[in-house]
Amino acid sequence: MTTRRAAIIGTGHRAQMYTQALAARAHYDVALLSDPSPTRAAHHNALLASLGARPAATCAPEDFAAALRTHSIDEVLVTTVDATHHTYITAALKAGCRVVTEKPMTTDAAKCTTILDTLDRTGGELSVTFNYRYNPAHEKVWQLLRDGAIGAIRSVHFEWLLDVRHGADYFRRWHREKRHSGGLLVHKSGHHFDLVNWWLGAAPTRVHAEGGLVFYGRDNGERTGLRRDYVRAHGSAEAAADPFAIDLTADPDLDSLYVAAEAAGDSAYVRDRNVFGDAIDIEDDLSVLVRYDTGATMTYHLTAYSPWEGYRVMFNGTGGRLELEVEENTWQPPRPTAGAGGSHGGVVMAHPGRTSILLRPLWEEPREIGYEKTAGSHGGGDLRMLKELFGPLGDGSDEGAAPAAGKGATARDGALALAVGVAGNASLVSGAPVETAALW
Numbered sequence: 001m002t003t004r005r006a007a008i009i010g011t012g013h014r015a016q017m018y019t020q021a022l023a024a025r026a027h028y029d030v031a032l033l034s035d036p037s038p039t040r041a042a043h044h045n046a047l048l049a050s051l052g053a054r055p056a057a058t059c060a061p062e063d064f065a066a067a068l069r070t071h072s073i074d075e076v077l078v079t080t081v082d083a084t085h086h087t088y089i090t091a092a093l094k095a096g097c098r099v100v101t102e103k104p105m106t107t108d109a110a111k112c113t114t115i116l117d118t119l120d121r122t123g124g125e126l127s128v129t130f131n132y133r134y135n136p137a138h139e140k141v142w143q144l145l146r147d148g149a150i151g152a153i154r155s156v157h158f159e160w161l162l163d164v165r166h167g168a169d170y171f172r173r174w175h176r177e178k179r180h181s182g183g184l185l186v187h188k189s190g191h192h193f194d195l196v197n198w199w200l201g202a203a204p205t206r207v208h209a210e211g212g213l214v215f216y217g218r219d220n221g222e223r224t225g226l227r228r229d230y231v232r233a234h235g236s237a238e239a240a241a242d243p244f245a246i247d248l249t250a251d252p253d254l255d256s257l258y259v260a261a262e263a264a265g266d267s268a269y270v271r272d273r274n275v276f277g278d279a280i281d282i283e284d285d286l287s288v289l290v291r292y293d294t295g296a297t298m299t300y301h302l303t304a305y306s307p308w309e310g311y312r313v314m315f316n317g318t319g320g321r322l323e324l325e326v327e328e329n330t331w332q333p334p335r336p337t338a339g340a341g342g343s344h345g346g347v348v349m350a351h352p353g354r355t356s357i358l359l360r361p362l363w364e365e366p367r368e369i370g371y372e373k374t375a376g377s378h379g380g381g382d383l384r385m386l387k388e389l390f391g392p393l394g395d396g397s398d399e400g401a402a403p404a405a406g407k408g409a410t411a412r413d414g415a416l417a418l419a420v421g422v423a424g425n426a427s428l429v430s431g432a433p434v435e436t437a438a439l440w
């Protein structure tokens with residue numbers, strides 16, 4: 001197998017998973033790293049060295065397009081701040097590279113159109129890493145629905161809970177501003193909206209959303225008495241006793257990626273802001289109503305300040321009902337458990353509960369549906385996705401991790417997941433239902 005030369009742009013926390021995955025594959029060479037922060041790029045080069053891989057060349061993001069040619073890059077991984085994905089996706093497609101982008105594909109309809117147009121013009125290849133598709137429980141649900149276990153699906157009721165540690169993290173970082181993340185309907189719910197599109201084999205046609213910032217933010221924190229008076233946690237005595245604060249120095253990766261970059265003066269990115277602070281313009285409580293082209297509807301609710309984390313999805317069909325319940329984390333202690341759950345991304349949460357798939361056919365007793373569980377982050381989904389995207393590890397350690405073929409999400413899937421979030425954001429502004437066809 002010839003060696004594929006890869007570039008990673010956006011060498012933050014999530015990118016570590018890709019740096020490790022590519023370094024572990026003999027048929028990949030991480031040849032280029034790019035980030036506004038040289039400290040964060042150096043963190044990834046140190047990671048490569050620790051895995052016995054050669055160091056990669058580095059460049060500033062503004063030089064990225066030219067560097068793709070200079071370094072003969074075949075594949076590009078985009079793991080930057082969401083609102084910047086389109087810049088690097090289009091540059092890489094124009095340079096003839098295969099592109100893998102983190103979700104969401106982008107954050108608004110205009111950027112999405114630019115990506116789809118560039119794909120059309122270049123005939124290139126773009127994959128969106130919807131890792132939730134690779135969770136074996138989600139795959140089992142997909143199989144059951146596809147095999148007609150509950151007949152034709154008429155409606156879905158979906159509740160997603162983010163807890164007061166992981167959910168709170170979106171209110172400390174760049175995600176707290178819509179111009180960077182698109183808000184949680186785009187940034188986070190894109191996972192869920194993609195799952196429903198995929199489970200139903202359907203495209204969303206109309207979206208109505210209601211929601212607001214009802215828990216985090218200065219005003220809410222002052223009203224509830226949960227706010228403590230500090231701007232960012234690092235160096236603050238007030239924050240030391242705040243269960244909503246994150247201690248970046250307690251996690252060697254967070255310390256090296258963010259605190260060290262600030263100290264070196266090459267990044268002004270403050271990753272530990274007060275969740276009850278100012279300048280938060282995303283919602284933390286969202287209700288969404290969606291109609292699909294199959295005639296099915298979905299009611300969806302996201303809460304980002306819950307005591308536990310997980311989700312419940314119920315499908316109502318002409319032959320019965322299917323219920324999925326996943327407790328990713330049953331509770332959060334006021335101090336994070338060491339090594340698990342201080343932030344999120346590539347870690348399994350600290351107090352996982354049960355996952356259950358319950359089939360309730362009409363006129364029959366309900367029955368639990370078994371499925372083959374896999375270990376690892378995002379219900380084992382990350383490992384299986386990496387195998388499909390980049391091939392097997394070669395040492396056999398990801399044996400059994402292969403998903404059934406066809407989980408890979410394309411740019412079209414990325415756009416259809418985005419459609420619900422973007423239309424939802426428009427509906428939040430207008431107060432009226434929004435037709436997705438009117439978006440692009």
Ligand SMILES: NC(=O)c1ccc[n+]([C@@H]2O[C@H](COP(=O)([O-])OP(=O)(O)OC[C@H]3O[C@@H](n4cnc5c(N)ncnc54)[C@H](O)[C@@H]3O)[C@@H](O)[C@H]2O)c1
Pocket residue numbers: 009010011012013014015034035036037040061079080081082084102103104129131187269344345378
């Ligand atoms: N699929 C998942 O489960 C999952 C989990 C975590 C993160 N993600 C995604 O991964 C991406 C990165 O998230 P993260 O948590 O690692 O964030 P992060 O803040 O740790 O990393 C983002 C990086 O982008 C860099 N950056 C900022 N502006 C840039 C620009 N204009 N050009 C190039 N780079 C720029 C930052 O310096 C930073 O290093 C996001 O798109 C996020 O949605 C996905």
